[in-house]
Amino acid sequence: GAIPPARLDDAEVRRLAEGFVCDYVALRRRLARGELLAARRALHHQLAEGNARLLHELRLRRGLPSFPDVRRLERLDPAAAARLALPDTADAAGLHAGALTAAQTCRDLLQELLGAAWRWPDLGPAA
Numbered sequence: 001g002a003i004p005p006a007r008l009d010d011a012e013v014r015r016l017a018e019g020f021v022c023d024y025v026a027l028r029r030r031l032a033r034g035e036l037l038a039a040r041r042a043l044h045h046q047l048a049e050g051n052a053r054l055l056h057e058l059r060l061r062r063g064l065p066s067f068p069d070v071r072r073l074e075r076l077d078p079a080a081a082a083r084l085a086l087p088d089t090a091d092a093a094g095l096h097a098g099a100l101t102a103a104q105t106c107r108d109l110l111q112e113l114l115g116a117a118w119r120w121p122d123l124g125p126a127a
Contacts, residue, residue, distance in 0.1 A: 006068075008057045013113050020050040020106050021121060027099050028123075031092055039095045043086060047102040051084050054109040061113070083108075 008016065023046040030039040052070050059066035059073075059080065067073045074081035083105055086098045103120075110118050 014118055017110050017118055023047055024103055031096055036090055040090055043098050048086055051105050058113055
């Protein structure tokens with residue numbers, strides 16, 4: 001028989017969210033230090049991948065077809081995949097904007113997945 005898709009329970013979703021926040025804080029610190037290549041890599045790997053996993057789980061919970069692979073999801077549902085879009089930029093302002101976009105996407109996905117059971121932590125200004 002077919003192997004069912006891997007699912008995340010609420011505790012795993014929270015762990016993923018907490019990891020996302022840690023990666024987001026690290027990315028902001030890289031930007032503050034002027035480490036633009038490292039920040040760009042973190043944005044497009046850690047943050048984008050975290051959001052992709054959350055979106056995949058949300059679609060599964062809603063009974064929608066989904067793929068853990070964003071490329072395949074993009075062909076299946078371009079509007080859903082567009083939620084994960086980030087600018088491909090290497091300058092500090094673009095990376096900062098991309099990080100804020102990724103963080104907002106994470107917040108939105110977590111609201112849809114967990115509701116009030118998880119809150120984005122207070123990270124200070126511009127978070």
